[in-house]
Amino acid sequence: MRYTRSSTMLSVAAIAVLALSACGSDTDSSSDGGGGGDTEAVIVVDGSEPQNPLIPTSTNEVGGGAILDLVFAGLVSYDADGKSQNEVAESIETEDAQNYTITLKEGQTFTNGDPVTANSFVDAWNYGAAAKNAQLSSYFFESIEGYDEASAEGSTVETMSGLEVVDDQTFTVKLAQPESDWPLRLGYSAFYPLPAVAFEDTAAFGENPIGNGPYMFASDGAWQHNQQIELVPNDEYEGPQEAQNGGVTFKIYQNDTTAYQDLISDNLDVLKTIPTSDIKNFKNDLGERSIESPYAGNQTIAIPYYLPNWDGEAGKLRRQALSMAINRDEITEVIFSNGREPAKEFTAPVLDGFNPDLPGSENLEFNPDEAKKLWEQAEELEPYDESEPLTIGYNADKGDHKTWIEAVVNNIKNNLDIEVSGKPYATFKEARTDATDEKLTGALRSGWQADYPSLYNFLGPIHATGAGSNDSRYSNPEFDEKLTEGLAAESVEEGNEMMNEAQEMILEDLPAIPLWYQVAQGGWSNNVDGVEFGWNGVPLYYAITGK
C-alpha cells in the first residue's frame, strides 16, 4: 500500500527545540507551500472502519492502511507516480542484492519525542514476523533470512537472524536470496517503524498509534469507532508530504451511496470511490470537481487447474478461447462508463516497466472467430465435459460485481455456445474459504491492488507455485525460475525485463484471465482545492487545501 514523499533532514538542534515545544494541535506554523489555498482548513474525507488495531503489521485492508500511511513514515515512500524515494532512510546500499546496509537520517523522531532509530525498525519487523504475535501481514518479511524459523507455526523464535543493528542510525539486512526489488517494498505499511512504547501494550497502542509521519492523532481517543478518525498535522515532520491543511478527518461510512449524498451537499470534502449507481451521472453532478485516475489495481478471473475441463493442452486452448470471447472494450465502456481500462497484460499501466505490447497480449483481445476456432481445436483433443458447466464465482457482499459478471457470462455464452453462469457467494469469506481449500467448482473473480509499485507484486503472490493468493493453483517451474531471476537481477530495469518475459508465459497459459485495470473515480466538494490521486488510487490527502 501506497504513499508518497521524501523528506529533508532536520538538524539535531531544531529537533530538540521542536521536541521541547512539543506537539500541540495548533497548525499556524510551517507549511505555506500550497498554491494559495487555505492551509488551516480541516478536510473531511471518506473512510472505512479499520478492521484491526492500527499496528502496521496487523493492518491488511485499505481502511486502516489510509490512516497508517498518514501517521507513519517508512524507509522509503512513493510519489504520486509510484516512484520510490528515500524517506526516513539516508541510504539503502547493497552490492549483491542480498546484503543491505540501511542508514537512517539523523534527528527523526516519533510524535512522543522518542528518536527513530535502527531498533525502531528491527524490533517492529521482528514483532511482525514472529508467529506468536500472529500478525496478518507477517508474510511481507518472508524474504528476510530467518523468517522461516520465526514464523513457523508454534515457533518461539522472536527475531529474524537476517536483521542486525549496527548502531542507532544503521542496521543490516540479509535476505534469504538476492532480490533487487526488495527496497521498493519498504514503503509498504508493514515496514513502518514502531516506538518502544508500542511493545509495552500493543492493544492500547493500536487504539492511539504514535508515528513519525506527516499527521498524528488529534488526541487520545481520536479514533471514534465506526464514526470518525481525526488527524492533525505533525509539526515536527518536514518533507514534501507536509500537510497543506489544518487536519484530515476520516468520516466513516457504511456505504458509498450515503457518502455521495454528503458529497453533493458539501458535507463531505473528498470521496475516493463514486458508488456504482452514480457512475453515470457523477461527472454531470460534480463537473470540474470530479476525477478519473488510473491506479495500480486490476480485475481477473482465475480458473483452477484442478477442474477437469481446464487442465492440459485442451485446457490451455479453452482458456485462450474464453479470453478472446470477452469483449473488454464494450464492457468497460457500457457498464463502467470507461471507468476501467481493458487489460493488455497481468499488471497495471501506472507501474514502472509496464508494457502493453508483450507477445501473447493478442490473447486478451476480443476475437470471437478465433475463439470459436480454438474451442473446436480443444474439442478435438478432449471433448468438453458438459456435466460440469463453467461458473464464474463472485462475492455478493462487497463491491458491485454482479453486473459485469453477467456481461462476461453473456459474452462467453454467445460467442462460444457453451453453458456458463455466474455464481454468487453470499460473503467474501465463503469465496476465500473455497479458494483456499481447493473446493472451487468454477472460476473465481479476483481483484488485486498493489501493495508496492512493482511488477513482481502482481506476479509472484498470485501465480508463483504455492503462493498465498494462487487461486488457480498454477504451477510452472520455468515461470517461477524467471521470477527468481528477475528478483535477483542487478537493476530494477533488468528485473522488469525478466518479469515481462515471465508474463509472456502466463499470457499463453492464462492461469487467470485479465479483464481490466482499475481507475479511481472520485470527487470533491466546493470547499476544497488541489485534490489529486496517487498511484494506488488513494487521494494525496496532505496536498488538499481549503478554498
Added chain:
Amino acid sequence: MTWYIVRRFLQMIPVFLGATLLVYFLVFSLPGDATAAICGDRGCTPAVVAGLREQYNLDEPFFIQYLLYLKGVLTFDLGTNFSGRPIATIIAEVFPTTAKLALMALVLEAVFGIVFGLVAGLRKGKLFDSSVLVLSLVVIAVPIFVLGFLMQFLIGVKLQWTNPTVSGDATFTELILPAVVLGLVSFAYVLRLTRTSIIENVNADYVRTATAKGLSRKRVVVVHVLRNSLIPVVTFLGADLGALMGGAIVTEGIFNVNGVGNTLYRAVLNGDGPMVVSIVTFLILIFVLANLLVDLLYAWLDPRIRYA
C-alpha cells in the same frame, strides 16, 4: 401481580439459553472460515491462521465454543470481536443510538398513527378517511429504501433542511428524518389498526349507553371508544419496538447511523459469532421486556383483565 412479573422474568432464562444456543449454532454453521474474512484478499500464512483460530476459540468444537462464550457472559465478559475490541464496549456505543432512533420512531408512529386513525375511523367513508387510506396503502406498498433515499435526497440534499447523514453524536435533530423513515411503514399499520378498531367500537352497545347517559362527545370518544380500541394497537406497538431495534438495518445504512442494525450486519458477514450472539441476545431481552410491558398495559386498558 408481583408474582406474575417474577414468573415472567424467570421465563426469560430458558428463552435466553435457547436463543443464544440457536443463534450461536446458526452462525457456526455459516459456510466459510471466519479467519478468511479477517485475512482478506491476500490471505495469511498458516501460522497466523492457527494463531487466530486459537485466539478466538475457533479451533474448539461447537459445543465447547458455546460453553466458553456462556462462561464469559456469566462472568460479565462478552469477549472481543474479530477486530479485537471488547464486545461490551461496542454494545455500549451502538445501543443508545439505536434505542433513541427506535423510540423516536415509535413515538412518531404511535402519536400520528392513533390520531389519524381515530379521526379517520370517526369519519368513515368521508374524504379524509379515503385519502388517508390511500396514502397509507402507498406507504406500505413502496419499499422502505425507496422512501428513505427519496426523503434523504429531497430534504437533505435539495432543500438542505438537515444533513443527509447522521454524525457520530447522533443528535435529536439529526435523527428526526431517519426516525420518520423508520416509523413510516409501522405508522401506516397503526393508522389502519386504530381505524378498524374504532369503527368496530363506535357502534358498540356501551358507547350508545354512554352517549344516552348524556356524556360529552369528547368523553365518549376518548374514554370509551379510544381506550377500548387501543388493545390491538398496543400489542402491535410492543412487538414493533423489537422490530425497530433490530430491523433498522436499511434505514441505518441509508443515513449512516452507527447503530445496532449496521453492527449486526457487519458481524454476520464476518461470521463473528460472539458479536452476533451478544447483539441478538440483547434484542431478545428487549423484545421480551417490551412484551411484558404490553401485557401489563392490557390490564390498565381493560380492567376486566387480571393477572395473578
